[in-house]
Amino acid sequence: MENTFETIRQILSSPLWGVAWKIFLVSMGVLWLALVFWTLKDARKRIDDTLIVVVSVLTSLVFPFIGTLVYMMLRPAEYLIDARERELEMLAVEQELKALRICPNCREPVREDYVACPKCRRPLREPCVVCGRPLEYWWKMCPYCGHDVNAKPGPSSGGEDGTFRARADSSSPDGTVDESTQLLEF
């Protein structure tokens, strides 16, 4: 035992030991500063608040190694850029969900442009008489073509249609009237 202590004392008093100790201390110092710099770089990528970034860097600087370790344990799990991307993805999913609706009768998901539920046949919307696009029941005007939903179809066109039908009806039973309508057409 006595011998071992003697050897240790000899090593500690040797000039080589002093040099090795100095090199060790300088390496530790460099590592410490590198960790402080790394904390700054990492915190800026993860934390939006400048004050918290400063606190993280100061912790890393004032408490060598331990401060950096604490920062690594407490830092936000993801980068700011990833968090923003995830937010955008969530927004996109939300928009998709908004476009999807649910049939009030059978709870089947139905699309915005469906006129009826394909599963239970429940009418969901009325197509516009002018442009054929699906209209909600509470809409007073077609937002696609500007057609007033409450307005009745024009009386002139309906009348024309009616007279044409009446003429066709009158012509059908009798052969002679049929000839007259043919003449009229010429």
Ligand SMILES: [Zn+2]
């Ligand atoms: Zn349904």
Ligand SMILES: [Zn+2]
């Ligand atoms: Zn329309």
